[in-house]
Amino acid sequence: MFRMLKDSMEYLPIILPLLTLQLVLMITALIHLFKHPNVRRGNKVVWVIVVVFVNIFGPILYFLIGRGED
Amino acid sequence: MKPFIAFTKKEMLEYSRSYKIFIFLILFAILGMLSPLSAVFMDDILENFMPKGVKIEITDPTNLDSWMQFFKNGTQTGLMIMVILFSGMMAKEYEKSTLINMVTKGLSRKTVVLSKFTAALILWTVSYWLCFLITLAYTKYYFPDGKTANLGLAVFSLYVFGIMLIAVLLLGAVTFKNVYGPLLLTGGFTLILFLVNIFPKAAEWNPLQLANSNMRVVQGILKLSDLKYSLLTAAIVVAVSLVSSLKIFDRKGL
Numbered sequence: 001m002f003r004m005l006k007d008s009m010e011y012l013p014i015i016l017p018l019l020t021l022q023l024v025l026m027i028t029a030l031i032h033l034f035k036h037p038n039v040r041r042g043n044k045v046v047w048v049i050v051v052v053f054v055n056i057f058g059p060i061l062y063f064l065i066g067r068g069e070d
Numbered sequence: 071m072k073p074f075i076a077f078t079k080k081e082m083l084e085y086s087r088s089y090k091i092f093i094f095l096i097l098f099a100i101l102g103m104l105s106p107l108s109a110v111f112m113d114d115i116l117e118n119f120m121p122k123g124v125k126i127e128i129t130d131p132t133n134l135d136s137w138m139q140f141f142k143n144g145t146q147t148g149l150m151i152m153v154i155l156f157s158g159m160m161a162k163e164y165e166k167s168t169l170i171n172m173v174t175k176g177l178s179r180k181t182v183v184l185s186k187f188t189a190a191l192i193l194w195t196v197s198y199w200l201c202f203l204i205t206l207a208y209t210k211y212y213f214p215d216g217k218t219a220n221l222g223l224a225v226f227s228l229y230v231f232g233i234m235l236i237a238v239l240l241l242g243a244v245t246f247k248n249v250y251g252p253l254l255l256t257g258g259f260t261l262i263l264f265l266v267n268i269f270p271k272a273a274e275w276n277p278l279q280l281a282n283s284n285m286r287v288v289q290g291i292l293k294l295s296d297l298k299y300s301l302l303t304a305a306i307v308v309a310v311s312l313v314s315s316l317k318i319f320d321r322k323g324l
Contacts, residue, residue, distance in 0.1 A: 011111075014106065014107050014110075015107070017103060018100065018104070018107070021096050021099055024096065025096050032089075056097070056100060063089040063092075063093055064093075067089070
């Protein structure tokens with residue numbers, strides 16, 4: 001346990017930015033999703049689930065094929 | 071020159087409005103972080119997956135593992151994502167006839183093609199080198215005394231390979247008026263490169279070398295003199311693709 005804690009401290013400088021980027025990606029997609037009245041494919045609920053639960057590729061998929069026109 | 075700059079700016083604006091710049095930067099930054107991270111973690115991951123009692127010899131990860139991950143992620147994930155993101159570069163213009171107005175108002179067709187190429191090139195350049203710098207920084211941080219030979223050449227050759235794919239993709243995008251045509255052309259082109267690679271004599275000239283022997287360059291087995299013909303072929307492919315794109319686009323109905 002102690003070793004693991006020490007290890008994770010060691011990896012923190014790389015994991016923290018990584019998680020931040022994923023969070024930025026997710027939140028940007030969610031903000032876009034809530035600000036726009038409709039999506040190109042499927043419905044909003046499905047996209048919220050995809051964006052939140054599919055790591056990295058969920059938000060990207062939303063921006064590429066799900067995003068409604070401005 | 072002025073229309074060229076203006077149209078390139080418009081292309082960049084479009085990439086920014088369609089969130090492509092955002093996706094590119096974040097994705098390549100993530101790829102850049104994943105490479106050193108998976109190199110550092112590989113030991114622990116393997117240990118966890120092994121059944122109890124089974125011992126395997128794992129050497130400590132080195133900076134070379136980190137670069138191996140970089141070139142693997144870079145070629146497989148990075149290039150693939152780039153090709154997919156750029157695949158619609160002309161399809162939308164054809165589909166919505168958005169170019170008709172500009173071309174009839176005097177914008178030359180050559181400018182359109184060259185601007186499309188330049189904008190894609192800018193985006194690829196920035197995100198690729200960003201990815202490289204992040205990997206470089208973390209690799210230096212986690213493996214301070216790791217050494218590499220010709221790292222610059224290895225990274226540059228993969229960059230050139232990316233440029234070549236963009237040029238082929240553009241040729242496909244101009245020729246076929248949909249999203250799938252360019253993807254198929256680029257895929258087919260890569261497949262041919264793999265087939266050519268079967269013949270040892272052709273391998274030296276094959277641009278595929280730029281994307282699959284980076285590790286041997288980093289280890290110092292291959293040098294610039296071994297890659298120069300591949301670089302030359304790649305440059306020729308870029309030139310031929312661009313010229314044919316210009317010629318084909320001149321005759322295309324918008």
